[in-house]
Amino acid sequence: MSSTSNFQAPETGTARVKRGMAEQLKGGVIMDVVNAEQAKIAEDAGAVAVMALERVPADIRKDGGVARMSDPNMIEEIIEAVSIPVMAKSRIGHFVEAQVLQSLGVDYIDESEVLTPADEVNHSDKWAFTTPFVCGATNLGEALRRIAEGAAMIRSKGEAGTGNVVEAVRHLRQIKNEIAKLRGFDNNELYAAAKELRAPYEIVKEVAELGKLPVVLFSAGGVATPADAALMRQLGAEGVFVGSGIFKSGDPAARAAAIVKATTFYDDPKIIADASRNLGEAMVGINCDTLPETERYANRGW
């Protein structure tokens, strides 16, 4: 019972500690914030974590140019302002941005397609870090490749900054359907499935046995209303990222709290109805059909 009875030295950065951190976020909402004031509004509304970034995706789309990791000062101010976990984004393949974020003490790194990719071939080696990573995926193969690289959490890659859930719905349905298909395969078929998915056989086999990803799966991209959040949960997302949807709306504090309620009671239409009342203007939104291919973030990463 005394501390001398701990035979092994404590170990940080293990897969269990990284994946376990994401398990604690389940059933919750992670909100994009651009300053300490927004971070506090998010925490007061019941967010389980915040994503610190300089511009929300809707503004990144509008402004154009190269989108990069945020200013360390701004990230540190947000870390100081709240007690919930703070996440931040690095560019795809920009492992030095990730090293910087780790040194700042962020709790999770999002290797994100919302920023301009730094490497067109390689994602970062996420096993090399103590800080866990979340990565986006449009389908099962992409999710498993990211997990093979060390991602401890997966999210959909819905078109950020559009206020349109259609792409996130597509990705979640795709991942779920592909997992269901794997469940039906016998051992002989799993080798070919791994080849087709372009993912390591061991992880494919694990998913076939578990009937789910070995890490937590969240929805991200395009959630603008409480009903959107509940839809993603009913489709199998274990929690929800909300980006531009909150702070680009008429009444951010009310909308944030409403999305939190709807995420917890995602299967109770009465509570979702109550949460949806008098929220003011939702963000305007963009139709994904009219987005040129070159402006689709989901095409970034592979």
Added chain:
Amino acid sequence: MSNPVIGVLALQGDVREHLVALAVADATARPVRRPEELAEIDGLVIPGGESTTMSKLAALFGMREPLRERIADGMPVYGTCAGLIMLADKILDPRSGQETFGGIDMIVRRNAFGRQNESFEAQVEIAGIEDGPVEGVFIRAPWVESVGARTEVLAEHDGHIVAVRQGNALATSFHPELTGDHRVHRLFTEMVRAVR
């Protein structure tokens, strides 16, 4: 004798892992989100998650008072990590409006072991758990700063209290539900059986 019915508070957090662990430990486990569902359970697990979020949702959906009453009445409860915080009579550094259910006479410090980069695994010897230490998974974990006279300290790590029991209330800073080792859940199931 039939299995005891043990609820897992399902407002937010690692609910699924607790449901699985309880089922292995011979309990009938079910998620609980509404006040009326409290009437159907013999004991309750408060999972890991974000204590600020859990506290807000509990107040918002009318769970706080009914739960306080059941715990004060002696319903067995077990809290892990955020759940330990929710069972503390006092938080050292609460966020504004953050209130606990109480039940254990102790003062807790949130995120005491540090941010995620400092999260760790270590072996923990727990009083009353036989066959060697358990694997302690500590994630942005709290510790217990001090306990009252009626609170029994079950485990320490690095000189800090990380597991306690007071009557029918049990709490750990770490997450046995994330390991395959269900001895702590068995201990809790036995506590629920004993008062049923």
